[in-house]
Amino acid sequence: MKSLMIGNMAIARGAYEAGVTVAAAYPGTPSTEIVENISRFEGVYAEWSPNEKVALEVGFGASLGGARTLVAMKHVGVNVAADPLYTLSYTGVNGGLVLVSADDPGMHSSQNEQDNRGYGRFAKLLVIEPSDSQEALDFTREAFDLSEQYDTPVMLRVTTRLCHSQSLVQPGEKLDRPLKEYKKNEAKYVMLPGFARLRHLEVEKRMAALREYVEESPLNRIEWGDRNIGIITSGIPYQYVKEVMPEVSALKLGTVNPLPEKLIRSFASQVKKLYVVEELEPVIEEQLKAWGIEVTGKSVLPRTGEYSPELLEELLLGVPAPSGYQLDESIPARPPLLCPGCPHRGVFYVLKRKRLTVTGDIGCYTLGALKPLGAMDTTLCMGASIGAALGLEKARGPESARKTVAVIGDSTFVHSGITPLIDTVYNRGNTTVMILDNGTTAMTGHQDHPATGRTITEEETSRLDLEALARAVGVKRVRKVDPLRIGELEKALDEELSHDGPSVILATRPCALIDKSPKPSLYIDEDKCKGCKICIKLGCTGVYWVQEEKKARINPDLCQGCGLCIDVCKFDAVLERGAN
Amino acid sequence: MAADTTNILIVGVGGQGTLLASRVLAQAAVAQGHDVKVSEIHGMAQRGGSVVSQVRYGPKIFSPIIKRGDADVIMAFEKLEAARYLPFLKKGGLMVINTDRIDPLPVMSGEVAYPEKLEEKIARVVPKTISLDATGIAAGCGTSRAANIVLVGLVGRALGFPLDALEEAVRGLVPQKVVDINIKALNAGWNYVDNDLISMVRD
Structure with missing residues (x-):
């Protein structure tokens, strides 16, 4: 029976079905719900690690110990975990190890919008990218097999729109997978220079094998349509392409590192005009250009921010977005704020x-x-x-x-x-x-x-x-x-x-959203309020300014009774209801 | 976008329960056999900021987000947010406004004024506008927090969902101890619309 799942839940389910028994993460939007959900499955050890580096190191140990292991973090968390990550690429794995990198194009809740597909090339990892919740589940399952088959950590790269969008998912059966045996193998797991030099050769062999694999991978597919336009895309942008240009030919990539060169060349040769539609960095486009394939990408599409269907319509098809209804009114902004009662x-x-x-x-x-x-x-x-x-x-x-x-x-x-x-x-x-x-x-x-x-x-x-x-x-x-x-x-x-x-x-002091201790109900005595606005300067939604009266007032629905305004008021105008 | 796709944009202020409203409508759409996608916003924007969630259903849905000018319905939990997202409404679409007013910081601090008579101004531009005090109606059902479910009842009926599909979705998604209040709120929203309104909406 199909059910709605956010992408993060589908990843958790996929990991569970693949037989994951260890999962670690540090919370970070948009990745948080992945390990949170995994922790609710029976028979899985899950932890909040102090940071992403520790989470990945725990993941390394668990993989060596023979467990299928998932480690999840937001894009900037991978920077913290980059040190173990680059060398984990050399050691390889025992139990399958999947690192979920949740990127945030548009910076809904982040300090930058770095594109972590870049890590794939730099750290020499297989990077795969799903484009809806069903694929999130299927790709996660597949990632564990690939990790073990090619002896590599696999990066599952997702973005905010995938993590926090719900779509229908058909869950599968949980694999019954015994713990793999742990064998001491210092040449593989102790990265002294002498051993690491040999491992680097193995990494290059693995990348060569992965380049073969991606040519035939079921994670990539061509959807033939009108051959005047061919679009290479992956992840959420694939959905936008299908939404606004359902008639064109599309090569949908599930493996974004390494890229399937032969498949791409073949697709490119069969379409008249070739585009790459990818959010943020021209990761796919630059590779195509390095191969000498003529392609249009970032010369017409932005490298910044999140894409949308209307953006593709406008920039690829020249169709201006419908204007919709307009109101001749300036609408005040509503920025996020510290909550009422926030310490x-x-x-x-x-x-x-x-x-x-x-x-x-x-x-x-x-x-x-x-x-x-x-x-x-x-x-x-x-x-x-x-x-x-x-x-x-x-x-x-x-x-x-x-x-x-x-x-x-x-x-x-x-x-x-x-x-x-x-x-x-x-x-x-x-x-x-x-x-x-x-x-x-x-x-x-x-x-x-x-x-x-x-x-x-x-x-x-x-x-x-x-x-x-x-x-x-x-x-x-x-x-x-x-x-x-x-x-x-x-x-x-x-x-x-x-x-x-x-x-x-x-x-x-506990966060106002979890503090359940009783708080007084406050009000402002209108006779005492001199309209100095000092309480307004606290920027609390619990207290507001009444322009006509030039006085402040408390909104009892929002006020949490923290009493900060009592402290700052010089005229003792903020009072506790029921107090003498 | 396909003509047989329905797009619902749910807008409000972080903490008003837009996420739950979108999940109830989405679940009801699944029960009707539709393909469904929902886009949510978590994280920083939830801290009292302007929030939007999006529900799309039909035979086959690709994009989880709705294009500007392509929403069949906007469910606004607050007046100012209704005005902010108005350009997303399709020509001929339905605007449902909860007449709640929540002042954003620039208004609270007296920097700018909250626009006057917003719901009237919107109704002048958008022929299919329904304004209601969903928060008051919800309070009458037991808690003002169920305003989101009042709106779901109204919009669900306007979009032709069966009441029992909506009720089942509510039962599956709200905590056990508040199921009864929310079912009451759902019905209050459902009964808010009379047949004239329904024919106007479906016109």
């Missing part, structure tokens, strides 16, 4: 008021960069806030450290904030680090991590003590504050910034 809000309010330089990091709290809080100077990648603050100090002198704060979430700190903190201590930095500890990985949908003390399946486990950890790496000044108490925050910042040497301030 991060108080931190950014204070940082802004103190006019501090703030090196930021990746998470919900990156929204602290937006107006009206606007209290962030940098966001680069996971964990970068602490190293960036140290670098700023080394460039501008220790005095600058008195005006600089590194801000990082608890999950991000565990992911990759610990080593730069060690660097700060080791190299005599004076950075003040604020760990925004809301007890979860909030942005991706509240996943657990080592400092929550719960596993992916919500079992109790040893909890990483962030305070003890900071002390253990040599930070002498470590303190906890409540991020919703402005006075407490200001005092802590003043003291730590003026003090020489590194310090860590743990701003601890």
Whole structure:
């Protein structure tokens, strides 16, 4: 019986059917639901790893141990895992190993839109790309066979539109697959130069074998139509091609590295005008050009952003998108915001008021960069806030450290904030680090991590003590504050910034979306409100401005009763309902 | 796009339950034997930002996303979002607006004004516009959070889905303890449309 599944669920199902028994990931949009769903299958060990590098290393060990293993991450996570990945290509596998790279064209929820098909060529991997949920399941199953057959990690490359689109899937039977035997084999698994040189020769042999395989692979197919136009495409763009140009001939590629040269040459020779339709980088197009095949791609289609059916209609067919209905009205933007009651809000309010330089990091709290809080100077990648603050100090002198704060979430700190903190201590930095500890990985949908003390399946486990950890790496000044108490925050910042040497301030309070503790119901006394707008500057949807009255008011449906506006109001106009 | 394909664009503010609404309609479409695709947005945009999910069904669906000017129905959970996505509506398409107003930050802070009488302005441009207080109707059924299901009831009927297919989809997708309230909300939306409205919509 067919059922609707998002691409990520279909990948999880495919892995389960293929007999996966180990899965590891660090959460990251759009990949999060893959291992989350795998963890719910019987007989599979799944984990949230502290970061993607660890996830892939766990995957390496599990594969060696004979298990079919899946490791999933968002595109930028592969950068973190790139170190083990490149050499994993040399060692090869024992149990099949599939790495899912979930790319984000259009940057729905990412800091860049890198095209990870590039890793295939660079790390010499088989890269396959499905274009709907059924293929996501089928390709994932197939990937494990291919991984074992060619002794290679296989990259399953998907994009946001695949991960988070639902389509119909016919699930299959679960394979009954015994654990493969583990055999010690240092020449294959110990990458000393002498062994690695020999393995590199094996890698090249494998790539040659894969080049043969892709010519005949059932993952590639030609759909003949009008031969005046031929389109080579893969993944989600294939769907857009079929939507707007169902009549043309299409070569749909499931294997995007290596590319099937003979198949492509044959297709190219049988069509009049050849296009490549691929989002982001001209990975396929450049290979065709290197082979001397005349083709049109990025000269008419963009290298940036996500494609859409109307984009292809406009740029390939010259059909302007239908105008639809128009309203003569300017529509105010609706940017994403920190939630009402979010404990991060108080931190950014204070940082802004103190006019501090703030090196930021990746998470919900990156929204602290937006107006009206606007209290962030940098966001680069996971964990970068602490190293960036140290670098700023080394460039501008220790005095600058008195005006600089590194801000990082608890999950991000565990992911990759610990080593730069060690660097700060080791190299005599004076950075003040604020760990925004809301007890979860909030942005991706509240996943657990080592400092929550719960596993992916919500079992109790040893909890990483962030305070003890900071002390253990040599930070002498470590303190906890409540991020919703402005006075407490200001005092802590003043003291730590003026003090020489590194310090860590743990701003601890649970994410407003998971905090179930009772909160007061608040309102604004209209007689006391002087219309100073200080509460409006908190950027909270729970409080709004009434232009006609020049007063602020609380929206009881949205207000979470966090009390931050009580703290900032100079006229005691915010009151608790029912309190005296 | 094929004439026998139906495109529903569901727009609102992160946290309003657009995802559930799209899943209920999609499930009902599957039960009717259609090919179905749904496109959702997860992650950062969900934090109070403008969100859109898309449901397409028919004999064979390729693209999971709807072209500009090609939506048969826009289900707007909030007025401003109805206005924002208006250009996606097909000429002759149906616009359903929940009359909720949720101020975006630039409005809350007093930087810009929330446009006045939006639903009237839209109705002047779009002949097939239905505005209703789905949030109020849902509150009458037990929780204002079921406004999404009220809208599903209305749109489901306008698109010709059988009530029992929608009910079954709701039962399969909402948590057990709120099934009754949501079934009530679905029926309230279903009964909101009278025969005149139905013939206008299907005209």
